[in-house]
Amino acid sequence: MLANEEPFRTIIEPFxxxxxxxxxxxxxxxxxDALAAAGYNLFGLRAVDVLIDLLSDSGTGAMSAEQWAGIxxxxxxxxxxxxxxxFRDAVTNLFPFRHVLPTHQGRAAEKILFSVAAGPGxxxxxxxxxxxxxxxxxxxxxxxxxxxxxxxxxxAIRHPFKGNMDVAALERLLAEQSDRVPLVMLTVTxxxxxxxxxxxANMRAIRAVCDKFGKALFLDACxxxxxxxxxxxxxxxxxTVPVPDIVREMAALADGMTMSAKKDxxxxxxxxxxxxxxxxxxxxxxxxxxxxxxxxxxxxxxxxLEAIAQGLAEAVGEDYLRYxxxxxxxxxxxxxxxxxxxxxxxxxxxxxxxxxxxLSHLDPLHYPGQALACALYQEGGVRGCEIGTVMxxxxxxxxxxxxxxxxxxxxxxxxTYTQSHIDYVIEVVVRxxxxxxxIPGLRIVSQPRQLRHFTAQFVPxx
Amino acid sequence: MTTNLPVTTGRQFGRRSWAEPWKIKxxxxxxxxxxxxxxxxxxxxxxxxxxxxxxxxYIDLLTDSGTNAxxxxxxxxxxxxxxxxxxxxxxxxxxxxIRDVYGYQHVLPTHQGRGAEHLISRVAIxxxxxxxxxxxxxxxxxxxxxxxxxxxxxxxxAAxxxQDEHPFKGNVDITKLxxxIAREGAGNxxxxxxxGTxxxxxxxxxxxACVRDLRALCDRYRIRLFLDATRMVxxxxxxxERESGYADKTIAAILKEFCSYTDGAWMSAKKDxxxxxxxxxxxxxxxxxxxARNLVVxxxxxxxxxxxxxxxMQAIAIxxTESVQEDHIRARxxxxxxxxxxxxxxxxxxxxxxxxxxxxxxxxxxYPHLSQEVFPAQxxxxxxxxxxxxxxxxxxxxxxxxxxxxxxNRHxxxxxxxxxxxxxVYTQAHxxxxxxxxxxxxxxxxxAKGLAMTYEPHYLRFFQARFDRL
Numbered sequence: 001m002l003a004n005e006e007p008f009r010t011i012i013e014p015f016x017x018x019x020x021x022x023x024x025x026x027x028x029x030x031x032x033d034a035l036a037a038a039g040y041n042l043f044g045l046r047a048v049d050v051l052i053d054l055l056s057d058s059g060t061g062a063m064s065a066e067q068w069a070g071i072x073x074x075x076x077x078x079x080x081x082x083x084x085x086x087f088r089d090a091v092t093n094l095f096p097f098r099h100v101l102p103t104h105q106g107r108a109a110e111k112i113l114f115s116v117a118a119g120p121g122x123x124x125x126x127x128x129x130x131x132x133x134x135x136x137x138x139x140x141x142x143x144x145x146x147x148x149x150x151x152x153x154x155x156a157i158r159h160p161f162k163g164n165m166d167v168a169a170l171e172r173l174l175a176e177q178s179d180r181v182p183l184v185m186l187t188v189t190x191x192x193x194x195x196x197x198x199x200x201a202n203m204r205a206i207r208a209v210c211d212k213f214g215k216a217l218f219l220d221a222c223x224x225x226x227x228x229x230x231x232x233x234x235x236x237x238x239x240t241v242p243v244p245d246i247v248r249e250m251a252a253l254a255d256g257m258t259m260s261a262k263k264d265x266x267x268x269x270x271x272x273x274x275x276x277x278x279x280x281x282x283x284x285x286x287x288x289x290x291x292x293x294x295x296x297x298x299x300x301x302x303x304x305l306e307a308i309a310q311g312l313a314e315a316v317g318e319d320y321l322r323y324x325x326x327x328x329x330x331x332x333x334x335x336x337x338x339x340x341x342x343x344x345x346x347x348x349x350x351x352x353x354x355x356x357x358x359l360s361h362l363d364p365l366h367y368p369g370q371a372l373a374c375a376l377y378q379e380g381g382v383r384g385c386e387i388g389t390v391m392x393x394x395x396x397x398x399x400x401x402x403x404x405x406x407x408x409x410x411x412x413x414x415x416t417y418t419q420s421h422i423d424y425v426i427e428v429v430v431r432x433x434x435x436x437x438x439i440p441g442l443r444i445v446s447q448p449r450q451l452r453h454f455t456a457q458f459v460p461x462x
Numbered sequence: 463m464t465t466n467l468p469v470t471t472g473r474q475f476g477r478r479s480w481a482e483p484w485k486i487k488x489x490x491x492x493x494x495x496x497x498x499x500x501x502x503x504x505x506x507x508x509x510x511x512x513x514x515x516x517x518x519x520y521i522d523l524l525t526d527s528g529t530n531a532x533x534x535x536x537x538x539x540x541x542x543x544x545x546x547x548x549x550x551x552x553x554x555x556x557x558x559x560i561r562d563v564y565g566y567q568h569v570l571p572t573h574q575g576r577g578a579e580h581l582i583s584r585v586a587i588x589x590x591x592x593x594x595x596x597x598x599x600x601x602x603x604x605x606x607x608x609x610x611x612x613x614x615x616x617x618x619x620a621a622x623x624x625q626d627e628h629p630f631k632g633n634v635d636i637t638k639l640x641x642x643i644a645r646e647g648a649g650n651x652x653x654x655x656x657x658g659t660x661x662x663x664x665x666x667x668x669x670x671a672c673v674r675d676l677r678a679l680c681d682r683y684r685i686r687l688f689l690d691a692t693r694m695v696x697x698x699x700x701x702x703e704r705e706s707g708y709a710d711k712t713i714a715a716i717l718k719e720f721c722s723y724t725d726g727a728w729m730s731a732k733k734d735x736x737x738x739x740x741x742x743x744x745x746x747x748x749x750x751x752x753x754a755r756n757l758v759v760x761x762x763x764x765x766x767x768x769x770x771x772x773x774x775m776q777a778i779a780i781x782x783t784e785s786v787q788e789d790h791i792r793a794r795x796x797x798x799x800x801x802x803x804x805x806x807x808x809x810x811x812x813x814x815x816x817x818x819x820x821x822x823x824x825x826x827x828x829y830p831h832l833s834q835e836v837f838p839a840q841x842x843x844x845x846x847x848x849x850x851x852x853x854x855x856x857x858x859x860x861x862x863x864x865x866x867x868x869x870x871n872r873h874x875x876x877x878x879x880x881x882x883x884x885x886x887v888y889t890q891a892h893x894x895x896x897x898x899x900x901x902x903x904x905x906x907x908x909x910a911k912g913l914a915m916t917y918e919p920h921y922l923r924f925f926q927a928r929f930d931r932l
Contacts (some may be wrong), residue, residue, distance in 0.1 A: 019541070021544075042548070043547075043548040043549075043764065044548070044549070045548065045549050046549040046551070046554070047544055047546030047548065047549040047550050047551055048549075048551050049549075050546070050549075053546055053547075055546070055547050055548055056547040056548075058547055059545055059547060059767075059771065060545050060546065060547055071540065072488075074738075075490070075516060076528055076529050076530075076738045077516030077519070077522055077524070077529065078522075078524050078525045078527060078528060078529060079511075079512045079513065079514065079516065079524060080512075080513065080514050080515040080516045080517075080518075080519075081516045082515070082516065082517050085515070104573035104574075104577075104762070104763075104769040104770075105573075105763060105769055107760070107761070107762075107763070108573075108761065108762075108769070111760075111761055132760070135760050136760065139760060268543075268545045268771040268772070268773065269769070269770065269771035269774070282919075285919075285926070286919055286920050286921045286922075287921075289919075289921060289922050289925050289926070290576070290580075290601070290604055290605070290608065290921050290922065291576060291577065291580050291761065292573070292576075293573075293574060293576070294512065294925055295925075295926070297528075299573045299574055299577070299739070299769070300573075300739065301528065301738040301739035301774065302738070303738065304739075304771065448752075448755075448756040449756070450756060450759075450760060451756075451759050451760060454759050454764055454765070455755065455756070455759075455765070
């Protein structure tokens, strides 16, 4: 669509469907049994028992015909495959870092970076760490600190860049304990805070503070394209700048990045670590070989390197990004107008329901987010994900406190569901919201020490 | 269990042909290079075949890992893959197949074999404990050492002699193992790490009698026995062929019996299972499994995908089923032997007997005038590429690395260049061409001068080391 044309209101996908996957309908009784069998943890459900799967937008997107062609073309040589060079060139076209290390997925890039750069006594700030980032930092004995702007913690306040980092807080942290901070992370978009974007102005301010204290800045860039789109549509001066140029401007402010190719690059698997520092890259490559794979495949099949390279080119397409963010907002607006408390403005990849506000009768330590997610599945087979006290409430010392927010994330897989699927989701959420006061809280009966949200078992409080 | 073995037409009539039980469905073009191009590519790669671009390689025998050709069924499986983040249908098919074929209780997918090695080493080794094994493997030992374990080689002595024709050169020397237990105490043994087949010894198998003895010994001392099952299907073929009482048993039955003597296994699905990516860790012990499951999510991915796309779990499940078919494994090993026979007929020094996945050139005898200080096997791999664009891999002093305690080079008795054969990828004519290339390099052997290492990485140096010609 040309910029000077009057836009239509209808969301139109800039693609048609090439291949489909059947869905299975379940009965209410079947869902009740499945939920109990999964210990009221939606990660424990079998996918065949889920009708609309909004658990994650990670690796769940539909690839294009061109990406599938890349799957066919993939070269599986162990060392030096042409698929690697195509992947590397596609990455450096947008993120011109000197070294690109493929990994099997994003958390492996984090693992490599933090096993080299973190460690006991160290502190790593971020706007908001995501669950696996936090886990990989804490696993090394370091401390993960969140420094979001205050607006980021207020679900009902509208602010165009709620993902921003609190630059003054970063400066204070560095002034007090600079020697403990090996690097600064910045997550774009800010997933745990509602998929909210970070502005280029904020990135520039963070860069200046990093320069002042001589710190490297690493992007957790999983949703870089969605972030760039929000910059284009919300930040002064960027309306006519092409998205790839905005991405390169973001990259130019950083010294490196960790990446999950399962998000914006439209792939089902993969990730990478990219950085400029030669000696850090050498150390990272040594770890990569040990835990991931040889540096020209990094634990990925050659075909997936091809799919990522192609996906990156599609991810920065403006028609695609317009469709992507519009279709997320479509769900959000419908819920908001029905009176469901949601995080506003709507983020790039998901709609976040404020479960603490909707289930105000529940104590946060009775996990309102988890309770609401279970109710949505029970009602209509819709699987969302708790982002709250279950995910972030348990601390390395074993203590438990409520998380800043208790949200249910309805993450929209890319290019997978149609508008009628989303209309169905809206109906389910609105129906559940009407009887929110009857939803019981939950109690944990078993949990691991780390990343408990994946395997913890619950029972409802009656 | 005795069953009627399905056999190839050739075998029914007692013929020797190992003809493949498939035809070609999809091809990938190869590029032929000139000598000048190869000279330049090899110099750019620091005389390390790992650092060559695969476009500059004609016949790629660097590894049989992940380089397999999948079947049309497996490709169909890629389309059927369920990419749900949690509880994917493809995971349950993957899990069921591994339970059926390998017989273990609990299964965790990992992105590849070293992901599983990382997990088992973290959950089963306490710092300072010994990990006895039937010869080291590069990534396995690296993970054991990273977890604080001390590897101890308990393979039979014959394994270190490339000319010893022992039928099961991968066997553990039970006396060596008992001596270690007596010396250190059973409590200081993390587990016995058993690999079938033994890659570094030349793809040499372990006998059923050996694993049975190991089970009894481990029961006596309450030590766990874990299997590196990466090429266990090839190992099962050698048991069927060589061990008394197994000629009439199916590969599937032999595999399952072997695994039944162990407490768990880790696997690279990129070898036997005919996949391009993937691996798994399987354990019978519930508690150990839960410990590993809590870690898999930190390093690999949620326990129902473990860092694999759903489609790859689907392709692995189908590949496992194909891998235990009699005709498949006979053709697989038949092709390896075909190449070895051509080389043996030309008096090229090889590791005997011929293993399951590769032909190993004995670089010590190939270049008797070169000492290990100038890396004869690395030199041979470089010369072979230069001659014809054939890429092999060093498995000698470079791969052995340095002793973590002393920092000195380890000097393995075996100084080998491995020509690993990807499964279902190359034709008989390709093998003829490889044999000619090796013969040509053999004819020129007296002029080889060796290499000097100019860059040495910290871990697993063979992958990225750089060399210069002397």
